[in-house]
Amino acid sequence: MKEILKLAIAQLRAKPFNTSLSIVMFTIGMSIISILMHFENHTQSRMQNDIAGIDLVVGAKGSPLQLVLSSVFHADYPTGNISLQDVDKINQHPLVKQTIPIALGDNYKGYRIVGSNSEYPQLYEAKLSDGQWNSNAMEVTLGAKVAAQTGLKPGDQFTGVHGFMEVGHHHDEDIYTVTGIMEKNHSIIDQLILTKVESVWAVHDNGHEACTHEHHEECDHNQQHESNHEHHEGCSHNHSDEHQHNASSSLENVLAKVDNNEELSAEEMQVFNEHRGHLSEKQLKANEAITSLLVFYKSPMAATTLPRIINQNTVMQAASPAIELNRLLSLVGIGLTTLRLLAWIIIIFSAFNLLIHMLNRLNQELNELALLRALGISRFKSLLLLLSHGLLLVLSGWMLSIVTTRIALLALSHFIEHIDFSIVQPLLKGEYYLLIYAAAIGVLAALIPAIKAYKTNIHFLLNKL
Amino acid sequence: MISTKDLTIDYKRGKQLSFQDIQINKGEQWLLKGNSGTGKTTLLHMLSGILCPSSGTIIVNGINFNQLNQSKKDTFRANTIGLIFQKNLFVSSLNMYSNLVIARKLAGQSIDKKAILQLTDELDISALCDKKPFELSQGEQQRFSIARALINQPKVILADEPTSSLDDTNCQRFIDTITKVCKQHDVTLLVATHDNRFNTQFKNTIHLA
Numbered sequence: 026m027k028e029i030l031k032l033a034i035a036q037l038r039a040k041p042f043n044t045s046l047s048i049v050m051f052t053i054g055m056s057i058i059s060i061l062m063h064f065e066n067h068t069q070s071r072m073q074n075d076i077a078g079i080d081l082v083v084g085a086k087g088s089p090l091q092l093v094l095s096s097v098f099h100a101d102y103p104t105g106n107i108s109l110q111d112v113d114k115i116n117q118h119p120l121v122k123q124t125i126p127i128a129l130g131d132n133y134k135g136y137r138i139v140g141s142n143s144e145y146p147q148l149y150e151a152k153l154s155d156g157q158w159n160s161n162a163m164e165v166t167l168g169a170k171v172a173a174q175t176g177l178k179p180g181d182q183f184t185g186v187h188g189f190m191e192v193g194h195h196h197d198e199d200i201y202t203v204t205g206i207m208e209k210n211h212s213i214i215d216q217l218i219l220t221k222v223e224s225v226w227a228v229h230d231n232g233h234e235a236c237t238h239e240h241h242e243e244c245d246h247n248q249q250h251e252s253n254h255e256h257h258e259g260c261s262h263n264h265s266d267e268h269q270h271n272a273s274s275s276l277e278n279v280l281a282k283v284d285n286n287e288e289l290s291a292e293e294m295q296v297f298n299e300h301r302g303h304l305s306e307k308q309l310k311a312n313e314a315i316t317s318l319l320v321f322y323k324s325p326m327a328a329t330t331l332p333r334i335i336n337q338n339t340v341m342q343a344a345s346p347a348i349e350l351n352r353l354l355s356l357v358g359i360g361l362t363t364l365r366l367l368a369w370i371i372i373i374f375s376a377f378n379l380l381i382h383m384l385n386r387l388n389q390e391l392n393e394l395a396l397l398r399a400l401g402i403s404r405f406k407s408l409l410l411l412l413s414h415g416l417l418l419v420l421s422g423w424m425l426s427i428v429t430t431r432i433a434l435l436a437l438s439h440f441i442e443h444i445d446f447s448i449v450q451p452l453l454k455g456e457y458y459l460l461i462y463a464a465a466i467g468v469l470a471a472l473i474p475a476i477k478a479y480k481t482n483i484h485f486l487l488n489k490l
Numbered sequence: 491m492i493s494t495k496d497l498t499i500d501y502k503r504g505k506q507l508s509f510q511d512i513q514i515n516k517g518e519q520w521l522l523k524g525n526s527g528t529g530k531t532t533l534l535h536m537l538s539g540i541l542c543p544s545s546g547t548i549i550v551n552g553i554n555f556n557q558l559n560q561s562k563k564d565t566f567r568a569n570t571i572g573l574i575f576q577k578n579l580f581v582s583s584l585n586m587y588s589n590l591v592i593a594r595k596l597a598g599q600s601i602d603k604k605a606i607l608q609l610t611d612e613l614d615i616s617a618l619c620d621k622k623p624f625e626l627s628q629g630e631q632q633r634f635s636i637a638r639a640l641i642n643q644p645k646v647i648l649a650d651e652p653t654s655s656l657d658d659t660n661c662q663r664f665i666d667t668i669t670k671v672c673k674q675h676d677v678t679l680l681v682a683t684h685d686n687r688f689n690t691q692f693k694n695t696i697h698l699a
């Protein structure tokens with residue numbers, strides 16, 4: 026058997042161009058499928074990982090997908106804010122085991138500053154690689170990727186940018202201090218800057234919280250024209266006493282308008298509503314709101330009742346990350362299926378190519394096969410020789426595709442954010458299936474020439490030479 | 491060593507060839523002569539077990555071919571018979587040494603390097619063992635054919651038109667070499683040819699008509 030393999034390798038190596046062309050064709054098709062499988066697998070497991078067992082996300086009403094994207098995957102703008110009073114109601118619900126608050130608003134160089142508590146990093150089992158966890162307001166702990174990309178170290182200071190784009194309004198007065206850096210966690214937390222909820226409140230003190238995302242554009246606008254619109258509500262970032270003065274003076278105007286049954290602008294309406302809210306919530310401070318609340322159920326039974334209760338009876342909405350993720354993946358899935366189909370077409374074609382290659386080879390080497398048969402090599406062994414030709418080609422193609430895939434994935438994670446593949450990827454189940462497929466193609470590609478060779482009369486062949 | 495009785499073979503278009511009975515003793519050297527189409531190659535292939543006769547018996551080295559199946563015939567051929575072909579056939583991707591031993595290796599038999607070196611020395615081709623087939627001349631290739639036929643220490647060597655592509659010098663050299671080597675190794679030799687250059691060296695001739 027060893028000798029047959031040796032001979033097969035020698036024969037393949039004698040025609041390096043033909044051989045490598047066949048292998049490369051086969052490798053390309055297999056690699057594309059393999060990369061797709063890894064990509065899909067990575068995305069799904071990464072997203073499952075990011076969900077980290079969060080049963081429900083509660084936030085302001087709007088799109089549930091948006092809520093999940095913004096609060097769990099940190100990919101979209103938040104839907105709005107929810108008040109701490111409402112949050113308390115959920116906290117006290119008997120079906121709720123644990124909740125983690127999320128307060129969004131700012132970013133630094135595109136990385137989101139997330140206000141939460143110490144349970145949030147625990148959720149992802151994040152560990153520190155340097156420094157200490159943030160314990161006071163305006164202290165932050167950096168995700169591994171953030172630290173690597175920005176070069177910030179414990180003790181460094183920076184100011185956030187309002188909103189979620191790199192460029193925007195700077196909160197120059199509010200300086201964050203880095204206290205620690207987390208280890209690479211291979212989850213969303215790598216790309217986050219963690220701080221206390223209080224920090225977000227401090228930066229967006231008072232009514233500013235209202236201008237998270239919907240008013241984002243307006244905020245920029247306000248910033249540019251601040252001198253013209255001194256009394257503009259909400260988005261200016263003056264000292265709080267002055268701010269309150271501004272707010273109350275405009276409130277007086279609004280209240281006067283309401284008394285006179287005059288029409289109110291949207292902003293004035295907001296001021297009025299806020300004022301009413303202040304009254305009804307017993308002077309609960311407007312800044313004490315968060316973006317969303319991550320909820321963990323006490324029992325699976327909660328899944329049927331809690332979302333319904335929240336969606337129907339409160340001003341908030343509840344979204345299940347698992348359901349929203351499935352919805353999202355089923356949308357993305359159409360594209361993946363098309364790509365996969367394409368890759369299969371490629372490897373089916375490369376299989377044909379392999380078949381043609383084997384037949385061509387056989388026609389050239391049939392006399393060598395006849396020679397070996399004449400020298401006393403059995404039919405079975407000459408069959409094995411052809412089989413090992415085919416199998417050697419496809420197996421080296423498969424192995425090459427495994428290597429190519431890993432290199433390609435490494436390159437991909439360099440260029441695409443949110444994706445990080447390490448060089449050592451375990452073999453996926455699908456890749457084992459590919460191996461079986463490859464072996465089947467190898468046997469099939471060898472079979473037709475083998476049958477042809479088996480039937481060939483050596484006497485006839487030797488006579489023809 | 492070789493004996494046949496009432497050999498016939500049927501061709502496709504209803505044609506039938508019948509052969510005279512042959513009796514060759516151990517160590518003898520015979521010519522098989524006849525015009526094209528008289529069945530020289532066919533007879534050699536039947537004697538080596540490549541081809542099955544339609545009727546009659548072949549006994550080589552005391553073994554009756556009628557009692558062997560195809561795979562046993564293959565093994566028998568590998569162990570007992572050395573073949574030299576009309577054209578020089580080698581595995582082009584292997585060097586000459588590997589070409590000499592490939593059949594033994596594929597059959598899972600051991601290789602006696604000393605004996606092989608001695609053989610190639612006798613044939614004056616030891617220096618060419620690292621070369622690939624296409625790097626050799628016809629004469630050199632033909633000497634390797636002899637070496638390959640002898641490698642398994644066969645009892646019989648069957649040669650099919652071995653000199654048809656050789657010039658006079660190489661032809662004479664081939665005839666001298668093969669007769670000498672076969673005598674040395676006590677191998678029975680049957681050469682199918684229409685080459686008259688053999689006539690002087692061979693006492694026994696079978697004429698096919």
